Amino acid sequence: MPDPLEEQQITVSSAALRAMRDEFQRFLMEYRFGLAEVETKISILREEFQEMHAYNPIEHVSSRVKSPDSLVDKVRRKGIETDFDSIRAGITDIAGIRVTCSFIDDAYRLSNLLTRQDDITVRDVKDYIAHPKANGYKSLHVIVEVPVFLSTGRVDVPVEVQFRTIAMDFWASLEHKIYYKYDRLVPDDLLAELKDAADTAAELDTRMERLHREIRGAHPGVVSL
Numbered sequence: 001m002p003d004p005l006e007e008q009q010i011t012v013s014s015a016a017l018r019a020m021r022d023e024f025q026r027f028l029m030e031y032r033f034g035l036a037e038v039e040t041k042i043s044i045l046r047e048e049f050q051e052m053h054a055y056n057p058i059e060h061v062s063s064r065v066k067s068p069d070s071l072v073d074k075v076r077r078k079g080i081e082t083d084f085d086s087i088r089a090g091i092t093d094i095a096g097i098r099v100t101c102s103f104i105d106d107a108y109r110l111s112n113l114l115t116r117q118d119d120i121t122v123r124d125v126k127d128y129i130a131h132p133k134a135n136g137y138k139s140l141h142v143i144v145e146v147p148v149f150l151s152t153g154r155v156d157v158p159v160e161v162q163f164r165t166i167a168m169d170f171w172a173s174l175e176h177k178i179y180y181k182y183d184r185l186v187p188d189d190l191l192a193e194l195k196d197a198a199d200t201a202a203e204l205d206t207r208m209e210r211l212h213r214e215i216r217g218a219h220p221g222v223v224s225l
Contacts (some may be wrong), residue, residue: 015099018201024068027084031065031095033148034157038097039063039112040200057106059166063097092123092143100169103130105207107163114144114161119144123158127153134184135191136198139164166207169203 005024008104042061046140050058068072072109080090087094087117102106107129115122124143132138140163175194186194 023108024225027087028065028068028071028094030078030148030150030157031159032137033096033150034061034146034155034159037146037148037157038095038144038159038161041114041117041120041180042097042110043098045110047073057101057103057110059100059102061097061099062080063095066094066096095157096160096162098162098164101163102211104205105209107165111140111161111163115142119147121156128174129164133199133200135175136195136202137175137201138198139172140170142148165205167205171198171201219223 011205039061040156042058046056046058046061049058071087071091075087078090080086098208099110101110114120121144122142123145124141126141128137128139128141142157142163144161145156145158148157171194174197178190178194
């Protein structure tokens with residue numbers, strides 16, 4: 001016959017696991033909603049530029065909420081306590097959105113347009129465009145906080161927004177694939193090639209920015225807000 005005590009323990013364990021699952025899903029749900037709020041703001045800016053101005057600085061937009069496995073891995077790597085309050089405080093890129101722009105000036109312009117909105121709070125800015133990482137990585141990272149109104153009340157959710165040019169995005173995508181292929185242990189000669197490619201991409205961005213400004217000067221009707 002089944003052991004009643006063992007059955008009770010299994011029932012309690014199952015209930016506890018379901019409660020943990022539900023709490024984790026709710027935790028990530030807040031970030032999905034926060035991401036949706038920021039995506040809407042970017043979408044409004046994009047549509048306004050398309051309909052009202054002769055120039056749209058937004059090439060494309062992508063977004064994601066970290067998967068549970070990715071989040072757990074980062075918690076472990078950073079040595080963060082596993083309670084939700086510690087994770088909220090220690091990891092600010094659980095929700096992320098990437099805005100790929102045509103030119104360097106556009107990255108700063110769009111960042112300003114987003115962060116000056118009344119319901120946005122800026123938590124942190126890391127300008128890797130002005131101050132690239134040692135490996136050549138360039139992007140403007142802005143951690144914003146946006147209010148999400150749930151049935152239980154208001155929750156302020158951090159969302160990381162990355163602004164970068166097409167050239168920066170292409171380089172970063174390639175670098176990510178290489179690091180993944182080599183499990184982050186990339187040979188030195190390949191690292192040197194990546195840095196050289198980053199310098200080439202930066203030079204291309206500078207040249208295209210200059211050409212863009214010349215075109216705007218020759219055609220003043222082209223509006224870039």
